[in-house]
Amino acid sequence: xxxxxxxxxxxxxxxxxxxxVVERCPLIPAAVWTRRPFVSLGDMEAAIxxxxxVLPDSGKEGILRCHPDLAGRDLRSGAxxxxxxxxxxxxxxxxxxxxxxxxxxxxNHDYKERFGFPFVICARxxxxxxxxxxxxxxxxxxxPAERARGIEEVKKxxxxxxxxxxxxxxxxxx
Amino acid sequence: xxxxxxxxxxxxxxxxxxxxVVERCPLIPAAVWTRRPFVSLGDMEAAIxxxxxVLPDSGKEGILRCHPDLAGRDLRSGAxxxxxxxxxxxxxxxxxxxxxxxxxxxxNHDYKERFGFPFVICARxxxxxxxxxxxxxxxxxxxPAERARGIEEVKKxxxxxxxxxxxxxxxxxx
Numbered sequence: 001x002x003x004x005x006x007x008x009x010x011x012x013x014x015x016x017x018x019x020x021v022v023e024r025c026p027l028i029p030a031a032v033w034t035r036r037p038f039v040s041l042g043d044m045e046a047a048i049x050x051x052x053x054v055l056p057d058s059g060k061e062g063i064l065r066c067h068p069d070l071a072g073r074d075l076r077s078g079a080x081x082x083x084x085x086x087x088x089x090x091x092x093x094x095x096x097x098x099x100x101x102x103x104x105x106x107x108n109h110d111y112k113e114r115f116g117f118p119f120v121i122c123a124r125x126x127x128x129x130x131x132x133x134x135x136x137x138x139x140x141x142x143x144p145a146e147r148a149r150g151i152e153e154v155k156k157x158x159x160x161x162x163x164x165x166x167x168x169x170x171x172x173x174x
Numbered sequence: 175x176x177x178x179x180x181x182x183x184x185x186x187x188x189x190x191x192x193x194x195v196v197e198r199c200p201l202i203p204a205a206v207w208t209r210r211p212f213v214s215l216g217d218m219e220a221a222i223x224x225x226x227x228v229l230p231d232s233g234k235e236g237i238l239r240c241h242p243d244l245a246g247r248d249l250r251s252g253a254x255x256x257x258x259x260x261x262x263x264x265x266x267x268x269x270x271x272x273x274x275x276x277x278x279x280x281x282n283h284d285y286k287e288r289f290g291f292p293f294v295i296c297a298r299x300x301x302x303x304x305x306x307x308x309x310x311x312x313x314x315x316x317x318p319a320e321r322a323r324g325i326e327e328v329k330k331x332x333x334x335x336x337x338x339x340x341x342x343x344x345x346x347x348x
Contacts, residue, residue: 011239011290019198027199031229031236034290054230055205062205065185116185116208 002167006044007037020083021048021161022154024066028052040169045162049155057147064117064150070131071096071104072118083161091123091131100128107135114139115146122156176341180218181211194257195222195335196328198240202226214343219336223329231321238291238324244305245270245278246292257335265297265305274302281309288313289320296330 009017011033019026031051038044052063068074068084071093080088088094096104111119119135126134138146183191185207193200205225212218226237242248242258245267254262262268270278285293293309300308312320 011286015239024193025201026240027201027233027236029236030239031232033239034232034235051230051232056225056228058205058208058225059201061208062201062203065189065204065207066200112185 001165003038003041003044003169006041006166017165018162020081021158021165022052022063022066023068023081023084023157025063041162041166042169044166045159048158048162052151052155057144060147060151061117063154064120064147067118067120067154069108069112069118070121070123070135071101072108087123087157091126092128093123093131096128100132103132104135107132107139111135111139115143117147117150120150120153120157122153122160124160125156175339177212177215177218177343180215180340191339192336194255195332195339196226196237196240197242197255197258197331199237215336215340216343218340219333222332222336226325226329231318234321234325235291237328238294238321241292241294241328243282243286243292244295244297244309245275246282261297261331265300266302267297267305270302274306277306278309281306281313285309285313289317291321291324294324294327294331296327296334298334299330 006014011030014033015026015030018029022028028048028051032044032047035047038047052060055063068080070088070091074080075085075088075094085094093104108119119138121131121134123131138149141149180188185204188207189200189204192203196202202222202225206218206221209221212221226234229237242254244262244265248254249259249262249268259268267278282293293312295305295308297305312323315323
């Protein structure tokens with residue numbers, strides 16, 4: 001599907017196709033449908049990012065809270081969305097050693113206790129060692145900085161999910 | 175569950191329990207979790223309404239676009255959320271005559287063509303005749319008025335869904 005086909009979608013199809021480009025937040029594509037026509041995939045991505053940016057802090061934290069833990073209970077119980085399952089598997093989260101799993105669980109717990117939202121990182125752009133290292137570092141951060149950092153990761157995840165659904169822009173549109 | 179039990183929920187449980195108090199918008203309870211502790215169910219409802227009110231117009235339209243048509247394709251295909259299915263059934267939407275169904279489909283189509291979002295009404299507070307009459311009238315309205323009217327209906331639906339999940343406030347909390 002190219003951006004012209006995206007622009008031609010009725011909102012019902014648009015919302016169903018893009019409902020999880022931001023995890024469990026169909027409200028976000030449903031809102032940016034108002035902004036059509038998009039001149040490019042980059043333009044659509046920018047519209048999503050701008051919508052996220054104008055949300056109050058509680059809304060940004062709400063987006064983070066719609067994300068599952070990495071290697072957490074939703075992975076173990078099979079309750080992850082398809083996108084999250086594939087992303088977590090690509091970063092080795094589905095195949096941790098017992099020691100790694102215990103360390104991840106402890107750090108996820110500490111992070112959530114401190115910030116009231118989960119650690120979010122673009123799993124496709126990181127490996128297991130990197131994720132454990134960043135989680136351990138980011139546990140020491142401050143809430144506003146982590147809120148902003150988590151949202152930057154949400155935008156990276158969104159970009160990759162969009163690229164899996166829409167053909168890349170022609171070079172003159174970039 | 176009373177409001178004290180609600181206030182004691184970790185965000186994961188809070189989001190999972192209240193994920194559909196606004197149709198397909200877990201982001202909204204996930205955002206208002208920041209506002210705990212709630213002094214009453216009314217306080218929690220007010221927090222949800224305030225979050226909705228500060229969204230830009232595109233976000234309010236996005237909420238409406240997360241709602242299914244009344245007596246539409248999601249009802250016929252069995253794709254409705256549990257809450258919507260029960261609400262539509264209570265208003266007789268699952269048992270329309272062929273003539274009523276055809277009229278509803280035509281009016282829903284006209285409404286969406288005009289406004290770019292679906293007709294939303296609190297089905298539990300209306301019957302079939304009333305819904306058809308209001309849909310036919312509201313097709314003649316203007317977009318800003320319909321956006322506001324739809325959001326008022328979303329808040330009524332949300333109130334009833336909250337009341338199905340949380341015990342009523344004690345009289346001194348009302």
